Amino acid sequence: MRDIKIVIAGPRGRMGREAVRLVQQTDNFHLVAVVDHKNDGGSLSDFDGFSGLDIPVYSNIEECFQKVEADVLIVLTTPEFGMLHTKTALSYGVRPVVGTTGFTKENVNELEAICKEKGLGCIIAPNFAIGAVLMMKFAQLAGKYFNDVEIIELHHDEKLDAPSGTAVKTAEMIAEVREAKQQGHLNEKETIAGARGADFDGMRIHSVRLPGLIAHQQVMFGATGQTLTIRHDSYNRASFMSGVKLAVDTVMKIDTLIYGLENIIE
Numbered sequence: 001m002r003d004i005k006i007v008i009a010g011p012r013g014r015m016g017r018e019a020v021r022l023v024q025q026t027d028n029f030h031l032v033a034v035v036d037h038k039n040d041g042g043s044l045s046d047f048d049g050f051s052g053l054d055i056p057v058y059s060n061i062e063e064c065f066q067k068v069e070a071d072v073l074i075v076l077t078t079p080e081f082g083m084l085h086t087k088t089a090l091s092y093g094v095r096p097v098v099g100t101t102g103f104t105k106e107n108v109n110e111l112e113a114i115c116k117e118k119g120l121g122c123i124i125a126p127n128f129a130i131g132a133v134l135m136m137k138f139a140q141l142a143g144k145y146f147n148d149v150e151i152i153e154l155h156h157d158e159k160l161d162a163p164s165g166t167a168v169k170t171a172e173m174i175a176e177v178r179e180a181k182q183q184g185h186l187n188e189k190e191t192i193a194g195a196r197g198a199d200f201d202g203m204r205i206h207s208v209r210l211p212g213l214i215a216h217q218q219v220m221f222g223a224t225g226q227t228l229t230i231r232h233d234s235y236n237r238a239s240f241m242s243g244v245k246l247a248v249d250t251v252m253k254i255d256t257l258i259y260g261l262e263n264i265i266e
């Protein structure tokens, strides 16, 4: 198996810490630098919980790629910086694996065009958990037969974006097969704004934020006399790591952008 030199953006975050552990535990993955807005020029080992990891820290991602040779950038920062980091990686010939959510359709299209022009791979995965990817695929299958669907996504209360990337991706996948329909009563009125959730092609998305939660989603379908509920729960962030590993391995073999792990799992 070939060696893969990896930079992680956002190593001190909830996902970043798991990703550092994954890279450390994988024989052919090598952490060559991290991008963090603190401790520029220092070492990852200066931060709590990373003792013994003498890995250079850069705050400026351009400088990172000028000084360090890398194959893959794992992007696990906030939605605000995700796009900048991803575009910068591509401009240096480094393949991004993007876990950060909150990218717009325009963002994805722009990155797709850059990848095409440069012949570089990039994977954007709104959810790395294999169970969540299956939940989205099952929901897409159900969307062929049920036009009425409500997506309820539930996350921890530190999450910045709503709806979640997973909910948006699920709605996009269902929209590919679902007969368009405006749901609910034609004359329905919200007496409190937002009561019916976000509207995606007539489907409704509801975002729950509570301490104690990690990442969960329920897709509910309704038809005469029946409902169907498809649900996935991530109980910890280790649940995302087999998907991150698959994405890093795969991004080295492709020369286009892939949006969603459902496009690479067998």
Ligand SMILES: NC(=O)c1ccc[n+]([C@@H]2O[C@H](COP(=O)([O-])OP(=O)(O)OC[C@H]3O[C@@H](n4cnc5c(N)ncnc54)[C@H](O)[C@@H]3O)[C@@H](O)[C@H]2O)c1
Pocket (backbone or CB within 6 Å): 009, 010, 011, 012, 013, 014, 015, 016, 035, 036, 037, 076, 077, 078, 079, 081, 098, 099, 100, 101, 102, 125, 126, 127, 128, 129, 161, 240
């Ligand atoms: N794709 C998935 O499966 C998946 C799973 C969980 C979370 N996420 C997404 O990943 C992202 C991170 O989630 P999290 O829970 O780890 O968040 P977090 O807030 O714990 O971590 C974000 C990290 O980014 C760092 N950061 C912010 N600005 C930065 C900058 N300019 N340069 C470098 N680092 C910077 C912060 O210091 C923080 O450590 C979110 O967008 C979240 O939605 C995706």
Ligand SMILES: O=C(O)C1=N[C@H](C(=O)O)CCC1
Pocket (backbone or CB within 6 Å): 101, 126, 127, 128, 155, 156, 159, 160, 163, 164, 165, 166, 167, 214, 215
């Ligand atoms: O914790 C988060 O934040 C998560 N975000 C992703 C999303 O927006 O779908 C995936 C699950 C965890």
